[in-house]
Amino acid sequence: KAGVTQTPRYLIKTRGQQVTLSCSPISGHRSVSWYQQTPGQGLQFLFEYFSETQRNKGNFPGRFSGRQFSNSRSEMNVSTLELGDSALYLCATRQDSNYGYTFGSGTRLTVV
Amino acid sequence: AQRVTQPEKLLSVFKGAPVELKCNYSYSGSPELFWYVQYSRQRLQLLLRHISRESIKGFTADLNKGETSFHLKKPFAQEEDSAMYYCALSGLNNNDMRFGAGTRLTVKP
Numbered sequence: 001k002a003g004v005t006q007t008p009r010y011l012i013k014t015r016g017q018q019v020t021l022s023c024s025p026i027s028g029h030r031s032v033s034w035y036q037q038t039p040g041q042g043l044q045f046l047f048e049y050f051s052e053t054q055r056n057k058g059n060f061p062g063r064f065s066g067r068q069f070s071n072s073r074s075e076m077n078v079s080t081l082e083l084g085d086s087a088l089y090l091c092a093t094r095q096d097s098n099y100g101y102t103f104g105s106g107t108r109l110t111v112v
Numbered sequence: 113a114q115r116v117t118q119p120e121k122l123l124s125v126f127k128g129a130p131v132e133l134k135c136n137y138s139y140s141g142s143p144e145l146f147w148y149v150q151y152s153r154q155r156l157q158l159l160l161r162h163i164s165r166e167s168i169k170g171f172t173a174d175l176n177k178g179e180t181s182f183h184l185k186k187p188f189a190q191e192e193d194s195a196m197y198y199c200a201l202s203g204l205n206n207n208d209m210r211f212g213a214g215t216r217l218t219v220k221p
Binding site for chain 2: 003033035042043045048055056058090092100101102103104105106
């Protein structure tokens with residue numbers, strides 16, 4: 001079966017711009033979580049969606065938002081980009097709690 | 113609050129030697145613990161879950177609630193085990209999974 005698909009793979013944006021990242025989960029996976037990965041901070045939890053509802057949110061400013069569609073696909077949006085937002089953004093999906101995640105390859109965002 | 117600590121950023125062993133990657137956690141409820149692995153140029157992938165009590169690629173991990181630990185062990189390391197390993201915790205009724213900082217394991221020939 002197809003894996004978790006994240007698009008785009010790479011993005012370069014300018015400070016102050018906004019960006020939207022997309023994640024298509026494995027069929028049957030209704031839980032979608034987003035993580036920010038940086039060399040200094042490791043994997044930081046952004047938020048988790050299940051059945052179009054945000055169930056949990058990490059400690060990120062309101063500039064980071066997300067949503068999930070009825071087909072379980074999810075998008076995350078970052079507005080007013082800052083240099084510090086440069087990171088690898090990972091999407092992870094699973095059937096539900098208590099299952100392990102399947103990760104996408106990530107979107108590498110560079111803010112200049 | 114849930115927290116996962118992996119005290120070793122780097123760990124190096126020789127091929128054939130035993131390896132133990134440490135993971136300690138803090139969580140007030142019933143934890144679900146996982147180990148993930150990332151090989152060079154590959155996606156992060158699930159290695160094992162404590163609830164499954166399985167051995168994957170020769171690795172095992174036992175949940176020790178008294179010591180709040182979930183160390184990953186393998187009796188005889190192989191060069192192909194060289195990778196980044198992350199310990200992660202999710203609550204039984206908590207839907208976000210928190211990761212440790214990771215341990216880079218290098219198995220030398």
